[in-house]
Amino acid sequence: xxxxxxNIVWQGIPASPGIAIxxxxxxDREEITIKEEKLxxxxxxxxxxxxxNSLQEAxxxxxxxxxxxxxxxxxxxxxxxxxxxxxLEDEVINRQVINEIKEEKKNAEFIYNRxxxxxxxxxxxxxxxxxxxxxxxxxxxxxxxxxxxxGLKQHTIEPLKTPRVIVAHSLSxxxxxxxxxxxxxxxxxxxxxxxxxxxLLAKSLGFPAVVGLKTLFSKVKSGENLILDGNRGEVILSPxxxxxxxxxxxxxxxxxxxxxxxxxxxxxxxTKDKKxxxxxxxxxLPSDVESALENGAEGIGLFRTEFLYxxxxxxxxxxxxxxxxxxITQKIxxxxxxxxxxxxxxxxxxxxxxxxxxxxxxxxWRAIRACLDLPDVFKTQLRAILKASPxxxxxxxxxxxxGLDELLEAKKVLEEVKEELRAKKVGFDENLKVGIMIxxxxxxxxxxxxxxxxxxxxxxxxxxxQYTLAVDRTNEKIAHLxxxxxxxxxxxxxxxxxxxxxxxIWVGLCGEMAADPKATVLxxxxxxxxxxxxxxxxxxxxxxxxxxxxxxxxxxxxxxMKLNDSKRIEKFLEEDYQRRFNQENSTKV
Amino acid sequence: xxEKKIEVVxxxxxxxxxxxxxxxxxxxxxxxxxxxxxxxxxxxxxxxSVMMLAAEMGSFLTIKAWGEDESTAVxxxxxxxxxxxxxx
Numbered sequence: 272x273x274x275x276x277x278n279i280v281w282q283g284i285p286a287s288p289g290i291a292i293x294x295x296x297x298x299d300r301e302e303i304t305i306k307e308e309k310l311x312x313x314x315x316x317x318x319x320x321x322x323x324n325s326l327q328e329a330x331x332x333x334x335x336x337x338x339x340x341x342x343x344x345x346x347x348x349x350x351x352x353x354x355x356x357x358x359l360e361d362e363v364i365n366r367q368v369i370n371e372i373k374e375e376k377k378n379a380e381f382i383y384n385r386x387x388x389x390x391x392x393x394x395x396x397x398x399x400x401x402x403x404x405x406x407x408x409x410x411x412x413x414x415x416x417x418x419x420x421x422g423l424k425q426h427t428i429e430p431l432k433t434p435r436v437i438v439a440h441s442l443s444x445x446x447x448x449x450x451x452x453x454x455x456x457x458x459x460x461x462x463x464x465x466x467x468x469x470x471l472l473a474k475s476l477g478f479p480a481v482v483g484l485k486t487l488f489s490k491v492k493s494g495e496n497l498i499l500d501g502n503r504g505e506v507i508l509s510p511x512x513x514x515x516x517x518x519x520x521x522x523x524x525x526x527x528x529x530x531x532x533x534x535x536x537x538x539x540x541x542t543k544d545k546k547x548x549x550x551x552x553x554x555x556l557p558s559d560v561e562s563a564l565e566n567g568a569e570g571i572g573l574f575r576t577e578f579l580y581x582x583x584x585x586x587x588x589x590x591x592x593x594x595x596x597x598x599i600t601q602k603i604x605x606x607x608x609x610x611x612x613x614x615x616x617x618x619x620x621x622x623x624x625x626x627x628x629x630x631x632x633x634x635x636w637r638a639i640r641a642c643l644d645l646p647d648v649f650k651t652q653l654r655a656i657l658k659a660s661p662x663x664x665x666x667x668x669x670x671x672x673x674g675l676d677e678l679l680e681a682k683k684v685l686e687e688v689k690e691e692l693r694a695k696k697v698g699f700d701e702n703l704k705v706g707i708m709i710x711x712x713x714x715x716x717x718x719x720x721x722x723x724x725x726x727x728x729x730x731x732x733x734x735x736x737q738y739t740l741a742v743d744r745t746n747e748k749i750a751h752l753x754x755x756x757x758x759x760x761x762x763x764x765x766x767x768x769x770x771x772x773x774x775x776i777w778v779g780l781c782g783e784m785a786a787d788p789k790a791t792v793l794x795x796x797x798x799x800x801x802x803x804x805x806x807x808x809x810x811x812x813x814x815x816x817x818x819x820x821x822x823x824x825x826x827x828x829x830x831x832m833k834l835n836d837s838k839r840i841e842k843f844l845e846e847d848y849q850r851r852f853n854q855e856n857s858t859k860v
Numbered sequence: 861x862x863e864k865k866i867e868v869v870x871x872x873x874x875x876x877x878x879x880x881x882x883x884x885x886x887x888x889x890x891x892x893x894x895x896x897x898x899x900x901x902x903x904x905x906x907x908x909s910v911m912m913l914a915a916e917m918g919s920f921l922t923i924k925a926w927g928e929d930e931s932t933a934v935x936x937x938x939x940x941x942x943x944x945x946x947x948x
Contacts, residue, residue, distance in 0.1 A: 363906035662871050
């Protein structure tokens with residue numbers, strides 16, 4: 272006999288994060304066979320009554336589950352079951368079933384199943400994704416009714432002595448809400464998608480889950496060891512010792528992280544004296560939105576569109592761009608996403624043109640400069656951005672603005688594109704907000720006049736530092752001169768914030784400095800309105816914001832601004848950070 | 861019988877939640893109520909039918925009702941649309 276294979280990896284769709292390690296419990300559903308039967312003469316009325324009774328019984332079950340959920344998770348989560356009740360009591364469907372029973376004189380389960388299957392077919396072919404997801408709800412409801420008609424019991428998960436990982440072909444929201452922490456570690460299902468109710472419920476109940484595994488169910492034996500990785504959407508059958516060890520370690524890490532996140536989740540980033548700081552995330556790909564939300568971001572402060580380009584090695588066309596932008600606005604709704612136009616060297620857009628050698632690419636033909644020279648590229652991107660804006664939660668940001676002329680020119684192009692779209696009756700957000708990156712010293716110095724022509728500023732510290740100090744940040748020989756807290760840099764940041772506020776626009780910061788815990792108190796004290804950082808750094812920054820007083824941070828910032836050498840400033844910030852947070856960290860999160 | 865033409869003004873259109881609200885509201889009335897979009901006419905008391913209309917923001921619908929409480933029915937359903945289903 273061959274040795275059994277180890278570590279067989281099944282790739283599915285991550286539905287709910289977390290890692291479950293244990294033995295498989297197969298949620299076995301017999302394939303229901305529905306026979307077509309002619310009713311004996313005179314039985315039609317009775318059959319209709321039987322159908323109506325089964326609807327009543329199914330209704331009782333759903334109402335019971337709903338009450339249970341309201342108690343466990345609150346009324347919001349129970350709304351799913353309101354939808355189930357509406358589906359169950361749909362008068363068009365039910366009247367059709369009754370009429371067809373009368374006409375064809377056939378059994379209720381056959382007719383009902385046929386009507387439902389037809390509806391599902393129509394809905395699955397619809398072009399709207401949300402309708403397709405409702406198919407799972409419709410089949411969950413109809414299974415309930417058919418089980419009643421056939422006198423079968425709705426399958427329940429028996430109480431287990433040691434908790435196991437549920438493996439099923441398909442699961443309904445009803446199945447998930449019955450799962451108890453004492454007997455279920457997590458679950459895997461062949462069917463289902465990321466936004467199905469099953470996935471949403473798993474997340475709110477805290478069960479790791481993988482769905483969309485296609486044919487896993489038929490390949491697992493009851494009691495077989497497996498690892499379920501809800502973050503990566505993987506199931507590993509018969510893991511070997513080493514893999515098990517790795518995953519046990521990973522699971523502990525995740526649990527610890529989620530404990531910290533849980534404490535902060537839902538809490539706003541505001542100081543003790545109620546000054547609110549918007550904490551948002553910098554992302555590269557639409558799929559990063561999940562991680563941003565998980566880590567408590569209140570929006571996307573910077574979507575770097577150049578990654579669309581880098582990922583596909585060719586300039587993405589309008590449709591591709593639109594899809595990416597729109598998917599983010601949907602995922603993050605009602606929060607905001609700020610989309611920054613391409614910020615890469617001009618040679619990347621102009622593949623066919625001769626590439627000019629640039630001695631100083633950082634000071635060269637790039638970002639907004641190249642975009643203004645290549646109206647086709649720029650207009651295509653603006654069109655895609657505008658088309659993706661109807662939800663009203665998208666803002667536009669222009670990189671590398673050096674002065675007013677450039678801003679006005681870019682806005683002129685934007686107006687032209689808007690005019691074209693209006694003429695074609697293409698909808699977009701007429702109130703689309705336009706902001707600029709402040710990352711060139713000239714822009715910071717001219718912030719007062721720039722603020723009169725845009726809706727927000729976002730300070731890009733990475734470039735601002737390198738341009739202010741004339742230090743190439745990729746040159747190791749002068750790395751020691753790249754000083755984030757150089758007094759000149761801090762003065763430019765302060766001026767940008769003050770000038771923005773004088774003109775009633777908000778000012779954010781989206782460079783590395785936003786993720787540096789040593790800088791948080793200073794930035795809050797300088798009056799920053801928004802900090803945008805990589806998702807993983809958000810919880811820590813939030814924790815700091817919540818632990819300080821705005822009044823005190825203001826005094827602190829004033830002290831810092833009096834210092835005039837960057838080494839001292841750095842030391843001052845470092846010591847303050849240690850004093851405030853490190854003792855606290857060891858005793859209390 | 862009375863009819864009223866309305867525009868779908870909420871951003872997400874007549875997706876699952878608004879559809880459920882329309883059906884819940886419509887089911888409170890005795891009158892027969894229909895929603896009409898282009899050549900499709902559906903029963904406003906049926907969740908599956910209303911969802912299948914797939915009316916997006918900017919599309920126009922006609923609410924048609926007949927029966928004893930037809931005018932309140934049309935008024936109240938139109939109001940749901942006007943108030944954007946409490947979306948914003």
